[in-house]
Amino acid sequence: MTIASDSIPAFPRGIKCRFDAARSVWVLLTPERAMMPDESAQAVLSAIDGTRTVSGIVADLAVRFQAPSEVILADVLELLTDLADRGIVIDRRAVP
Amino acid sequence: MSAIPLPMALVAEVTHRCPLRCPYCSNPLEMARAAQEVSTEDWSRVFAEAAALGVLHLHLSGGEPMLRTDLPDLIRAASTAGLYVNLITSGVTMDAAKLGILVDAGLDHVQLSFQHADAAEAERIGGMKGAQARKLDAARLIKAAGLPLTCNFVIHRQNLHDVPAMMALASDLGAQRVEIAHTQYYGWGLINRNALLPDATELMAATAAVEAGRVLYAGCMAIDYVTPDYHGDQPKSCMDGWARRFIVISPTGQALSCHAAETITSITFPNIRETSLADIWLRDPAFQRFRGTDWMPEPCQGCALKEQDWGGCRCQALALLGDAAATDPVCARSPHHHALQGLIAARPSVAPDFVYRQNAKPTSP
Ligand code: SF4
Ligand code: SF4
Numbered sequence: 453m454t455i456a457s458d459s460i461p462a463f464p465r466g467i468k469c470r471f472d473a474a475r476s477v478w479v480l481l482t483p484e485r486a487m488m489p490d491e492s493a494q495a496v497l498s499a500i501d502g503t504r505t506v507s508g509i510v511a512d513l514a515v516r517f518q519a520p521s522e523v524i525l526a527d528v529l530e531l532l533t534d535l536a537d538r539g540i541v542i543d544r545r546a547v548p
Numbered sequence: 549m550s551a552i553p554l555p556m557a558l559v560a561e562v563t564h565r566c567p568l569r570c571p572y573c574s575n576p577l578e579m580a581r582a583a584q585e586v587s588t589e590d591w592s593r594v595f596a597e598a599a600a601l602g603v604l605h606l607h608l609s610g611g612e613p614m615l616r617t618d619l620p621d622l623i624r625a626a627s628t629a630g631l632y633v634n635l636i637t638s639g640v641t642m643d644a645a646k647l648g649i650l651v652d653a654g655l656d657h658v659q660l661s662f663q664h665a666d667a668a669e670a671e672r673i674g675g676m677k678g679a680q681a682r683k684l685d686a687a688r689l690i691k692a693a694g695l696p697l698t699c700n701f702v703i704h705r706q707n708l709h710d711v712p713a714m715m716a717l718a719s720d721l722g723a724q725r726v727e728i729a730h731t732q733y734y735g736w737g738l739i740n741r742n743a744l745l746p747d748a749t750e751l752m753a754a755t756a757a758v759e760a761g762r763v764l765y766a767g768c769m770a771i772d773y774v775t776p777d778y779h780g781d782q783p784k785s786c787m788d789g790w791a792r793r794f795i796v797i798s799p800t801g802q803a804l805s806c807h808a809a810e811t812i813t814s815i816t817f818p819n820i821r822e823t824s825l826a827d828i829w830l831r832d833p834a835f836q837r838f839r840g841t842d843w844m845p846e847p848c849q850g851c852a853l854k855e856q857d858w859g860g861c862r863c864q865a866l867a868l869l870g871d872a873a874a875t876d877p878v879c880a881r882s883p884h885h886h887a888l889q890g891l892i893a894a895r896p897s898v899a900p901d902f903v904y905r906q907n908a909k910p911t912s913p
Contacts, residue, residue: 466657466696468632474554474602481632483657483696484725484772486556486604 453536453543455506457525460544461532462502467540469497482540496528502544506532554602555829556793560591562622563611563799568638569675570663571902572702572737572744574807575611580799588618590801590821592625597825599629606631614641620653627654634659639686640679647689658690659698665713673707675904687721698725703754704744706899711757719769726769728758730776734808734863736905743899747892751779778888783860783876790838790862795829803828805835808863812872838862845873847881
C-alpha cells in the first residue's frame with residue numbers, strides 16, 4: 453500500500469498505539485508484540501488520530517523540529533509505507 | 549540484584565469453568581468454583597494497576613473466559629486502562645451478538661483454540677460433542693467483525709501427524725497467525741503424559757511439517773511453533789524468566805509467575821485481593837524467589853547461556869526432580885539429563901486412554 457501526502461493514516465482493528473507512562477515512551481502494540489519505536493517514529497505515530505492527513509502531520513513536525521517539510525515528508529512517507537505494508541497502518545482515505 | 553524489569557503482559561485466568569475437558573488442560577487438578585472467582589471490581593482495579601505498572605498486553609484466559617457474564621465489563625475496564633486485550637477462547641459459546649458486545653467493549657484480538665483439524669478427533673480429544681462446528685462458526689464471526697485471528701492447536705502424539713491439515717484449516721479460516729504448540733506436562737498434562745508425549749521420530753516429522761508450512765504460507769500466515777518439553781538439549785526459556793515479563797493471576801486472585809507455579813507448594817504466592825500489583829511485582833518474596841540469576845545453582849551459575857534460558861523451567865525441575873531450584877533436567881549439562889531420555893524411551897508404544905479434565909475432583913476419604 454502506498455501512503456501519499458493526502459493519505460489519512462490510522463491504526464486498524466488489532467493494532468494499538470499509546471503512551472506508556474511507566475516507560476515514558478509511545479508503544480505500538482500488535483497481537484503478539486510490543487514495539488518501542490525510536491523518537492522520530494514516536495513523534496509521527498503519536499500524531500496519528502485517524503482524521504489528520506500526512507501533510508497536516510508533517511506541517512506540525514516541521515515547526516516542532518524546525519526542519520524543512522520536504523525532508524520530514526520523505527521520512528514520514530517511508531515510515532508509514534513500511535508500516536502499511538506490514539498491516540500496522542491503514543489509509544482512512546482508501547477505506548470510507 | 550540488577551534492576552527489576554517492568555512486566556510486559558498479564559495473563560488473567562478469569563475462570564476455571566469450561567465446557568471442554570481437554571486432557572492436557574493447563575488448569576490445576578483442583579479447580580476454583582464460580583463462587584470463589586475474583587469480582588468484576590477487583591479485576592478492573594488490577595487491570596488499571598497493571599497498566600500503570602507497565603503491562604502492555606492482557607490475555608484473558610481460563611478455563612473458558614466467555615463463561616464470565618461480566619466479560620464485556622472486564623474488557624471495557626482493561627481497554628480503558630490502555631491494555632491491549634486478547635481473548636483466548638475455545639469459541640464454543642460464541643455467537644454474533646456476544647462477539648459484537650465484546651468488540652464494542654474494546655476487544656483487540658482473539659486467539660481461538662482447536663483440538664484437531666478433524667472434527668471427530670477434535671471432539672474426542674476435547675471431550676465435547678458438537679464443539680468443532682461451533683469453533684468454525686466462531687472463526688467466521690471473528691473475521692467478519694474485522695478482528696485479527698490467531699488459531700491455536702495443541703499437539704501431542706495423538707494428533708501431530710496432522711499438522712499440515714491444521715495449518716490448512718487456519719489458512720482457510722483467514723487466520724493471520726497459527727500457533728502449533730506442543731503439550732506441556734503440568735497438571736492434567738502430567739497425568740496424561742504417556743498418552744501425549746511424542747517420541748523423537750514423531751517429533752521430527754511434526755517439526756518438518758511446520759518448516760514446510762512456513763515456506764508454503766510465507767507472507768500470508770505467520771506460524772508460531774512451541775517446541776515440546778523433555779526433548780532437546782537446552783531447556784525452554786520458561787515465561788522468558790521467572791517474573792521477568794509475565795504475571796499470571798488465577799481465578800481466585802493468586803498472583804503467579806506462571807500457570808503452573810502453584811505446584812511449587814513451598815512458595816506462598818500473594819493474592820491480588822490483599823496486595824497491590826506493584827507490591828507483588830516489586831517486593832513479594834515469591835516473585836523474587838527465582839528472578840534473575842542469583843538463585844542459580846551450578847551448572848547454570850557458571851553457564852554462558854544463563855540469561856538466555858534463565859535455567860529453564862522451575863515447575864519442570866520440581867515435577868521431574870522434586871527440586872524447584874535445580875537446573876532443568878532438559879539441559880544436557882544437568883546431571884539428571886539421562887533420566888529424561890529414559891522417560892521418553894519408557895513411553896508405552898500404544899497411547900493409554902485419556903484421563904479427561906473434570907470439574908469436581910473426587911474428594912479423597
Ligand atoms: S485446555 Fe480445553 S478444557 Fe482446558 S480451558 Fe482450554 S478448552 Fe477448556
Ligand atoms: S546450564 Fe543452566 S543456563 Fe546453561 S543451558 Fe543449561 S539450563 Fe541453561
